[in-house]
Amino acid sequence: MLRLLGRGKLSSILTELVSSSRRPVLSRLGGWATSFSSYSSASSSLQPLWADDEYADVNWDELGFSVVPTDYMYVMKCARDDTFSSGRLNPYGNIELNPSSGVLNYGQVTSDHSMFIPVRLIHSSTLICTNLLLRTVQQGVFEGLKAYRKLDGCGFMLFRPVENATRMQMGADRMCMPSPSADQFIDAVKETVLANRRWVPPQGKGSLYIRPLLIGSGPVLGLAPAPEYTFLVYAAPVGNYFKAREGMAPINLVVEDEVHRATPGGTGGVKTITNYAPVLKAQLLAKHNGFTDILYVDPVKKKYLEEASSSNIFIIKGNVISTPATQGTILAGITRRSIIEIARDSGYMVLERLVAIEDLIDADEVFCTGTAVVVSPVGSVTYHGQRFEYRTGAETVSQRLYKSLTDIQMGLAEDTKGWTVEVA
Ligand SMILES: *Cc1c(COP(=O)(O)O)cnc(C)c1O
Numbered sequence: 001m002l003r004l005l006g007r008g009k010l011s012s013i014l015t016e017l018v019s020s021s022r023r024p025v026l027s028r029l030g031g032w033a034t035s036f037s038s039y040s041s042a043s044s045s046l047q048p049l050w051a052d053d054e055y056a057d058v059n060w061d062e063l064g065f066s067v068v069p070t071d072y073m074y075v076m077k078c079a080r081d082d083t084f085s086s087g088r089l090n091p092y093g094n095i096e097l098n099p100s101s102g103v104l105n106y107g108q109v110t111s112d113h114s115m116f117i118p119v120r121l122i123h124s125s126t127l128i129c130t131n132l133l134l135r136t137v138q139q140g141v142f143e144g145l146k147a148y149r150k151l152d153g154c155g156f157m158l159f160r161p162v163e164n165a166t167r168m169q170m171g172a173d174r175m176c177m178p179s180p181s182a183d184q185f186i187d188a189v190k191e192t193v194l195a196n197r198r199w200v201p202p203q204g205k206g207s208l209y210i211r212p213l214l215i216g217s218g219p220v221l222g223l224a225p226a227p228e229y230t231f232l233v234y235a236a237p238v239g240n241y242f243k244a245r246e247g248m249a250p251i252n253l254v255v256e257d258e259v260h261r262a263t264p265g266g267t268g269g270v271k272t273i274t275n276y277a278p279v280l281k282a283q284l285l286a287k288h289n290g291f292t293d294i295l296y297v298d299p300v301k302k303k304y305l306e307e308a309s310s311s312n313i314f315i316i317k318g319n320v321i322s323t324p325a326t327q328g329t330i331l332a333g334i335t336r337r338s339i340i341e342i343a344r345d346s347g348y349m350v351l352e353r354l355v356a357i358e359d360l361i362d363a364d365e366v367f368c369t370g371t372a373v374v375v376s377p378v379g380s381v382t383y384h385g386q387r388f389e390y391r392t393g394a395e396t397v398s399q400r401l402y403k404s405l406t407d408i409q410m411g412l413a414e415d416t417k418g419w420t421v422e423v424a
Pocket of ligand 1: 334
């Protein structure tokens with residue numbers, strides 16, 4: 001049963017929200033009133049009155065990848081040196097943060113060595129390359145996973161949520177933050193999906209993208225881990241990540257060898273919020289020049305592929321599929337790992353190795369993987385002004401891998417690996 005808030009709590013929630021921000025409350029009040037009137041008031045633990053097959057008012061054919069406010073978000077807090085104990089669903093809306101909260105203050109790019117104290121505690125070799133590490137120690141990690149509506153319309157499928165939970169734990173450890181247990185993480189995700197069930201697109205139209213977020217929310221002035229942490233889970237219905245009508249429209253990448261996403265000894269291997277803002281400028285420029293995304297190379301030799309801004313890269317040559325080995329600078333994607341397994345099961349040789357730019361140029365097919373992009377075929381890569389094109393379309397390996405993966409994720413093919421988790 002959902003732990004949804006009773007009517008009795010409405011006034012306290014509103015008081016809380018009025019104190020945090022007036023305007024959003026006024027503009028959201030109507031929606032909430034509707035939400036609350038949709039619940040029976042017969043008992044204090046209320047049952048949703050939305051039928052399983054009831055949908056939110058969304059044009060499912062126009063879904064892209066953007067923020068759509070849904071009904072509820074999950075919130076759980078914990079003090080430093082403590083463990084997360086209990087969280088709850090709140091109406092989706094603004095959150096309140098102290099102006100000196102850790103996550104807001106230690107986010108600037110700096111070369112000040114004092115910024116690396118938490119890093120040094122964990123990675124003794126970090127100071128060797130501080131000239132490369134002009135990065136932040138911002139306390140924030142996030143995850144991304146999707147819920148698909150099952151074919152029969154009742155119930156939802158999550159894909160390998162345990163992997164997201166353990167990756168958040170690893171990232172939290174790297175950033176000196178406490179993290180929810182795997183069970184707490186998965187329960188929070190499930191509750192968020194069920195509470196927002198009317199926002200999960202019909203089968204075939206998209207999915208509910210779920211965003212767990214862990215931030216240092218307590219106030220700090222000197223550089224130190226924050227005294228309080230907040231774990232949030234919110235969700236939004238999504239269609240295709242890249243703006244295209246077709247699920248498999250090829251993307252065009254440009255190799256970037258001046259700006260680097262991650263550096264040895266840094267945080268490229270964890271899904272920390274720190275890693276994304278520093279590449280926005282290069283990404284915007286690439287988009288301005290007509291490319292879909294950037295392909296990063298290693299910052300030392302500028303010769304080996306790393307990954308795209310938020311997805312991993314694979315190349316195919318003959319029967320051999322290669323992807324850069326993850327050695328700290330590359331985010332070890334759950335889609336990446338799943339595709340490696342599916343491709344091996346289908347008879348391909350899959351190598352995790354150093355992948356040089358020459359190998360990329362020489363490839364037959366190239367594709368990117370990630371929860372958001374799923375499997376995206378790469379139509380072209382531009383390197384130092386030269387454009388190289390790859391096979392795309394119906395009869396490609398990436399198309400077959402896309403289908404094998406999404407059939408499992410959507411419950412259309414038997415899951416022999418125990419990857420999917422049902423929510424009902
Ligand atoms: C999230 C992410 C990926 C993909 O990981 P998945 O677990 O497959 O979603 C790849 N690269 C970066 C930089 C990411 O942030």
